[in-house]
Amino acid sequence: MLLVVLIPVLMQPVLPEEPTPIVRAVFDRVEELEAGDRVLISLDYDPASKPELGPMNTAFTRHCALKGVGVMYMTLWETGEPMISDSMAIIESEFAEYEYGVNYLDLGYAPGHETVIKLITTNMGAQFPVDARGRPFAGYEIARGVTGLRDLDLTISVGAGYAGTQEWVQYASTPFPEIELVAGVTGVSAPPLYPYYPQQMIGMLPAIKGAAEYEAALAEVYGTAGEALPELLAGAVAILVTNGRTEEDVVDELAEAADVSAGQVRRMMDGRINCLPREQMKALAPLLGLTQEQMIAAATEDGCMYVDEDGNETDYPDNYLNYGHPAFQEALKRMGPQLSAHLLMLLLIIIGNVIFFVERKRRATAIGGGRG
Amino acid sequence: MNRELVIANLIIAAGIIALAVWMMSDRHDGKLIGSRYYEISQEIHQFAPGEAIWDSAGERWVHPDPEPDTDRYITRAAWDRDSERWQYFERDPETGEPEVAAIWHRAAQEWRIAERKVEEEDDPPADADEGDDAAVRYVATDQPHPTALQPIQTWHRERAVPRERANEDEVFRSFSRTFGLWFAAVCTLFVMSFLYRDNPFYKFTEALVVGVSAAYSMVLAFWTMVVPNLFGRLIPEFVRGHISPARDADLNLWYLIVAMLGLMLLWRMSPVGGWIARWPLAFIIGVFAGIRLIAFLEANFAIQIQASILPLFVTDAGGFNFWLSLRNITILLGLMACLTYFFFSIEHKGIVGKTAKLGIYVLMITFGAGFAYTVMGRITLLTQRIEFLVSDWLWLTGG
Numbered sequence: 001m002l003l004v005v006l007i008p009v010l011m012q013p014v015l016p017e018e019p020t021p022i023v024r025a026v027f028d029r030v031e032e033l034e035a036g037d038r039v040l041i042s043l044d045y046d047p048a049s050k051p052e053l054g055p056m057n058t059a060f061t062r063h064c065a066l067k068g069v070g071v072m073y074m075t076l077w078e079t080g081e082p083m084i085s086d087s088m089a090i091i092e093s094e095f096a097e098y099e100y101g102v103n104y105l106d107l108g109y110a111p112g113h114e115t116v117i118k119l120i121t122t123n124m125g126a127q128f129p130v131d132a133r134g135r136p137f138a139g140y141e142i143a144r145g146v147t148g149l150r151d152l153d154l155t156i157s158v159g160a161g162y163a164g165t166q167e168w169v170q171y172a173s174t175p176f177p178e179i180e181l182v183a184g185v186t187g188v189s190a191p192p193l194y195p196y197y198p199q200q201m202i203g204m205l206p207a208i209k210g211a212a213e214y215e216a217a218l219a220e221v222y223g224t225a226g227e228a229l230p231e232l233l234a235g236a237v238a239i240l241v242t243n244g245r246t247e248e249d250v251v252d253e254l255a256e257a258a259d260v261s262a263g264q265v266r267r268m269m270d271g272r273i274n275c276l277p278r279e280q281m282k283a284l285a286p287l288l289g290l291t292q293e294q295m296i297a298a299a300t301e302d303g304c305m306y307v308d309e310d311g312n313e314t315d316y317p318d319n320y321l322n323y324g325h326p327a328f329q330e331a332l333k334r335m336g337p338q339l340s341a342h343l344l345m346l347l348l349i350i351i352g353n354v355i356f357f358v359e360r361k362r363r364a365t366a367i368g369g370g371r372g
Numbered sequence: 373m374n375r376e377l378v379i380a381n382l383i384i385a386a387g388i389i390a391l392a393v394w395m396m397s398d399r400h401d402g403k404l405i406g407s408r409y410y411e412i413s414q415e416i417h418q419f420a421p422g423e424a425i426w427d428s429a430g431e432r433w434v435h436p437d438p439e440p441d442t443d444r445y446i447t448r449a450a451w452d453r454d455s456e457r458w459q460y461f462e463r464d465p466e467t468g469e470p471e472v473a474a475i476w477h478r479a480a481q482e483w484r485i486a487e488r489k490v491e492e493e494d495d496p497p498a499d500a501d502e503g504d505d506a507a508v509r510y511v512a513t514d515q516p517h518p519t520a521l522q523p524i525q526t527w528h529r530e531r532a533v534p535r536e537r538a539n540e541d542e543v544f545r546s547f548s549r550t551f552g553l554w555f556a557a558v559c560t561l562f563v564m565s566f567l568y569r570d571n572p573f574y575k576f577t578e579a580l581v582v583g584v585s586a587a588y589s590m591v592l593a594f595w596t597m598v599v600p601n602l603f604g605r606l607i608p609e610f611v612r613g614h615i616s617p618a619r620d621a622d623l624n625l626w627y628l629i630v631a632m633l634g635l636m637l638l639w640r641m642s643p644v645g646g647w648i649a650r651w652p653l654a655f656i657i658g659v660f661a662g663i664r665l666i667a668f669l670e671a672n673f674a675i676q677i678q679a680s681i682l683p684l685f686v687t688d689a690g691g692f693n694f695w696l697s698l699r700n701i702t703i704l705l706g707l708m709a710c711l712t713y714f715f716f717s718i719e720h721k722g723i724v725g726k727t728a729k730l731g732i733y734v735l736m737i738t739f740g741a742g743f744a745y746t747v748m749g750r751i752t753l754l755t756q757r758i759e760f761l762v763s764d765w766l767w768l769t770g771g
Contacts, residue, residue: 001754052752081592093533129620134619169671187752337755341751341754
């Protein structure tokens with residue numbers, strides 16, 4: 001089993017996924033949110049469930065930030081605070097325009113399980129007089145006009161057990177149908193939660209499969225999964241490297257020319273940034289022996305849009321990331337080991353059954369022969 | 373420890389060291405595998421913490437005049453929430469009122485003399501005074517302020533960066549986090565060594581996890597539950613002054629009862645009078661039974677009955693919807709069969725027996741699906757651990 005899981009981890013295949021209706025419902029609801037709307041994400045899990053729920057947390061955070069939605073984080077688990085830190089690290093590294101207190105807020109750990117949910121449905125200020133940094137909740141711009149959960153546009157529960165999604169259904173979305181709830185849950189806790197869909201819960205991401213489907217939906221809308229531009233850049237860089245310079249030297253020169261970091265250039269080369277701003281292409285093209293038009297053509301082939309529906313020229317910001325790149329698809333990458341492990345288990349089940357029936361037949365024959 | 377076990381563990385240790393030496397070769401430009409790289413994302417300056425007080429009206433820390441009776445004009449250094457900058461005040465020699473004298477310049481790491489700007493209203497009344505409606509703001513000039521208080525300490529917030537950026541100037545390797553990652557990798561191998569057999573390395577890691585988890589939970593519960601909710605109500609001034617300045621709760625003596633119930637709960641550890649702990653326990657169980665009963669009745673009983681009442685022949689815009697109808701019929705038949713299985717007032721014979729048997733099959737399928745989900749979860753755990761070992765630690769994949 002170790003080998004069967006290890007090999008796909010090393011090979012990193014990304015398998016295609018099609019969102020099922022229960023996952024699509026979650027994606028569509030988040031997609032419907034508008035810039036300036038506010039959501040609460042409750043990360044009710046610990047490191048033991050992070051392999052399953054971490055990718056969901058990441059996908060929800062990215063999706064909300066891509067939509068310009070304000071996000072408040074909280075946790076009902078004392079071991080959940082590092083999970084909030086993970087989300088905030090994503091926001092700080094990928095969404096530079098997001099500002100603490102204006103676009104996102106860390107409410108921290110709230111002890112009290114379901115009593116917390118019961119309270120914040122009507123009075124968030126009573127449960128959170130201050131945020132995790134010790135500053136007054138009411139003073140933050142994101143909290144303006146928020147009395148209870150009903151003033152938020154969506155509640156997202158990412159839960160591994162008690163207290164978790166079941167409690168959010170029981171104490172928030174059921175007594176207050178105007179509180180819209182979506183969830184992401186572990187495989188162990190998923191089956192008893194299915195009956196809540198769709199009356200008490202808009203949708204749910206069950207286990208790592210649900211997270212992978214959500215990532216696939218995200219890549220469909222926010223990913224530009226082409227290889228044309230990265231290949232063009234890699235080819236041009238390879239030519240420069242043969243002229244007596246190392247790849248590192250070339251990358252540094254390109255970074256200086258485009259006024260970005262060397263890491264940013266490497267992300268362009270491996271396709272994590274696929275839609276470059278026009279200015280950067282203009283700066284890079286002469287050094288690479290290319291024209292700006294060649295680079296725009298390659299990026300367009302990858303799915304980047306440099307012209308809008310009315311024919312006007314458009315551009316991309318310099319931190320625009322390609323969410324169709326495997327580097328941003330943690331859950332999809334974990335479906336490869338799932339497939340091989342399940343195939344192995346099926347094989348073992350078949351072998352076990354064959355051995356069982358052969359043994360039974362042999363025993364029956366031996367008993368029959370003995371009688372005869 | 374028997375000889376066989378010692379040899380097995382020595383082999384594992386030798387393997388780890390050999391792998392590490394191999395990986396530490398030129399393969400990664402001489403970089404130690406498993407290194408964690410960080411950059412500074414924010415600088416936080418601390419000004420004379422011993423003398424700073426919390427100004428609840430302004431919701432900020434202020435530094436009062438350290439020598440009020442001297443001729444020094446230094447009044448305070450304070451964090452301005454609107455402009456998100458440190459401001460340094462001096463008392464106006466004529467009026468005695470504090471004025472912003474300097475602004476902390478983040479990039480230059482120094483105080484710059486502040487210039488007072490009065491923003492004119494679009495249409496100010498003829499007799500308007502400057503102080504009435506005009507907004508006053510301060511801007512930093514290019515001139516450093518010679519005498520302002522200097523920060524006694526500067527804190528850094530650090531942000532993890534991928535290892536591909538390790539060569540960048542502003543990126544540095546964190547020794548503590550690199551050590552932590554190596555320690556986590558070794559502990560992972562120790563836990564996996566249980567597959568061979570129970571051994572002291574596994575026992576050490578198991579005890580470590582349990583101990584650290586318990587300590588972490590206890591400390592966090594104390595600071596997030598007991599301190600703000602109990603002490604914050606019984607000794608609010610102390611909590612505001614020393615722990616959480618922005619927490620604005622009033623004295624509430626009812627919480628003495630809560631404190632008493634808490635102490636009674638601890639009585640359980642006493643050799644005598646253990647029964648005292650039963651009273652708060654009864655209170656807790658009673659309250660939770662009340663809260664949970666209503667929630668279960670509504671969410672898991674009433675609405676679930678409602679959700680089970682489904683149309684068996686579904687029609688939509690395209691006419692008869694076969695698949696949705698089949699789904700609803702299956703749900704209804706499955707539900708009735710399961711209920712029949714748990715209905716023991718009639719003997720399970722004939723049609724009732726057959727329906728009950730169908731109920732068993734439905735239950736088996738449900739348990740099977742649940743078990744499959746559990747297996748999927750466990751494989752994910754194994755996958756993530758292997759990802760951690762080969763990617764984060766050994767750098768065999770990823771960036």
